[in-house]
Amino acid sequence: MSQLTELTITQALALLQSREISSIELTQAYLDRIQEFEPQIKAFITLTPELALQQAKAADLRLKNNTGDNLPALLGLPIAIKDVLAIKDIRCTCGSRILENFVPPFTATTVQRLLDAGVVVLGKTNTDEFAMGSSTENSAYQTTRNPWNFEHVPGGSSGGSAAAVTSQFAPVALGSDTGGSVRQPASFCGISGLKPTYGRVSRYGLIAYGSSLDSVGIFAHNAEEIAIIFQHIAGRDPKDATSMEIPVPSISLSENGSLQGVRIGVPKEYFIAGIQAEVDSAVRSAIAQMEALGAEIVEVSLPHTEYALPVYYLIATAEASANLARYDGMRYGYSAESATLWQRFKDTRGSGFGSEVKRRIMLGTYALSAGYYDAYYGQAQKVRTLIKRDFEQVFEQVDAIATPVAPTTAFKIGDHTNDPLAMYLEDIFTLPTNLAGVPGLAFPVGFDHQGLPIGMQLLGPHFKEETLIQMVHAYQKNTNWHLHKPNLESCR
Amino acid sequence: MQLTIQEVEHIAELAKLELSDAEKEQYREQLSSILEYAANLQNVDTGDIPPTASVLPEQTLLREDVVLEALSPDSVLQNAPQKKDQQFKVPIVMENGQ
Numbered sequence: 181m182s183q184l185t186e187l188t189i190t191q192a193l194a195l196l197q198s199r200e201i202s203s204i205e206l207t208q209a210y211l212d213r214i215q216e217f218e219p220q221i222k223a224f225i226t227l228t229p230e231l232a233l234q235q236a237k238a239a240d241l242r243l244k245n246n247t248g249d250n251l252p253a254l255l256g257l258p259i260a261i262k263d264v265l266a267i268k269d270i271r272c273t274c275g276s277r278i279l280e281n282f283v284p285p286f287t288a289t290t291v292q293r294l295l296d297a298g299v300v301v302l303g304k305t306n307t308d309e310f311a312m313g314s315s316t317e318n319s320a321y322q323t324t325r326n327p328w329n330f331e332h333v334p335g336g337s338s339g340g341s342a343a344a345v346t347s348q349f350a351p352v353a354l355g356s357d358t359g360g361s362v363r364q365p366a367s368f369c370g371i372s373g374l375k376p377t378y379g380r381v382s383r384y385g386l387i388a389y390g391s392s393l394d395s396v397g398i399f400a401h402n403a404e405e406i407a408i409i410f411q412h413i414a415g416r417d418p419k420d421a422t423s424m425e426i427p428v429p430s431i432s433l434s435e436n437g438s439l440q441g442v443r444i445g446v447p448k449e450y451f452i453a454g455i456q457a458e459v460d461s462a463v464r465s466a467i468a469q470m471e472a473l474g475a476e477i478v479e480v481s482l483p484h485t486e487y488a489l490p491v492y493y494l495i496a497t498a499e500a501s502a503n504l505a506r507y508d509g510m511r512y513g514y515s516a517e518s519a520t521l522w523q524r525f526k527d528t529r530g531s532g533f534g535s536e537v538k539r540r541i542m543l544g545t546y547a548l549s550a551g552y553y554d555a556y557y558g559q560a561q562k563v564r565t566l567i568k569r570d571f572e573q574v575f576e577q578v579d580a581i582a583t584p585v586a587p588t589t590a591f592k593i594g595d596h597t598n599d600p601l602a603m604y605l606e607d608i609f610t611l612p613t614n615l616a617g618v619p620g621l622a623f624p625v626g627f628d629h630q631g632l633p634i635g636m637q638l639l640g641p642h643f644k645e646e647t648l649i650q651m652v653h654a655y656q657k658n659t660n661w662h663l664h665k666p667n668l669e670s671c672r
Numbered sequence: 673m674q675l676t677i678q679e680v681e682h683i684a685e686l687a688k689l690e691l692s693d694a695e696k697e698q699y700r701e702q703l704s705s706i707l708e709y710a711a712n713l714q715n716v717d718t719g720d721i722p723p724t725a726s727v728l729p730e731q732t733l734l735r736e737d738v739v740l741e742a743l744s745p746d747s748v749l750q751n752a753p754q755k756k757d758q759q760f761k762v763p764i765v766m767e768n769g770q
Contacts, residue, residue, distance in 0.1 A: 281751075285743055484716075486712075511751070513753075515753035530689050543706060601705060
């Protein structure tokens, strides 16, 4: 019954609760589809079909025996999880050989909250190693294919989760976004992806990359589905000291599709020479459509945007060099056989990490090293303050900022693998968001001449995910870009 | 900004990464061009601008000092490459009185 994988999660949950379908049927439909197309797409590092069917069976039993109305809200709903989030007793690789056999003894808070709400875990999705990359080509295991064209990348680093939702291997998935790793693959795959405010969602159990930038995000086909999952994972967690004690609103979505009374800023620094013409025009059309729906559009300026790329690559790599110092081959992960302690550290890390991870550790170590700290890391943290102030000033005038997600649509596999700087430039429109800690919601607004999706993002003030979700929901009420799905048969 | 092989070797030593000669040369070239790109940060006037300490408003959340459930020693050690008597086993750190 393959049409089960076409259901929105709202539809699926209603059918599960009325017991018109069982969680076993729904889960099996996704597993069947995974079995058919996963050999081409390569979205998962680890599949957990036995666990999924076990969880589905337990969910069905609870649905069957239910006499009251106090069942968990997501009971029986399948989901995919990026392989950077720990789930107790399921291997967690982070896309790295150094964690090839790592089995966490604990579960990430985000995953635990979803498990408590009744979800069924289908598997762990592919990622660039330690979430460092924009294409999944840095995964030590495989390169995930873009479901719209198998010769193109799905984006990254959460490319496995994006491809899984796009391919209808799972209705929703979790990812992580340190510099765009949820929004850029969502854009490349033509789905919706939320990067919440820094501090809004617990990172306990998220394997650290850049701790002042990392956030756990959500992939789904539309904003309404993102709202449902967001409300389960958001909120203070005593296990993450950076998670804020700020109430999570109950997000109400209007059915009238109006943007009356909303002000959207369009920053000129994001519509620059070098951006693919079709991306520019699709994003401008979407902004015009939002204006037609009642939004007031104003030009704004984020003058320090051009510095976001070097600031990000100095701060993120500096933090990564410190975070990844823990991989020493002593407590977990790959360990080289070398006899002496210092040589074992070096051999473990030299052969356990892949090329991009070592490059970023080297860059971050340099930026923090004696004699260079002030010029690189110190200066980057000061310019970061200016980037953050740019956003604060603009959000005094507008409710949201509209920009492209990436300067191009999904590039071809192999196009940027020999030029790290060219790969880094793919992230120029998503990095400033993480530097400022503000939320961003990516969603599809068109296709280019090759049939590859085009995405745009709305950025909002700290803790205003609700506004972004409501605005994208209004847009999606009036457009059908989010309803397009790739025909995987024809790509083979 | 051109790094030398000696500088690359120094960074690799600080980062505890064993690199092949080919990797050293590759990173020398790539890190040089990335640092050159990053050099335009020096053009920004940051005279009285404080560095970002946190993007969030300050919050100091206290909790009661109570004993909570924690991971068992066995589960903490379950991924250890080498262990002995409920402890991680590592190569000798200091010998001959050093």
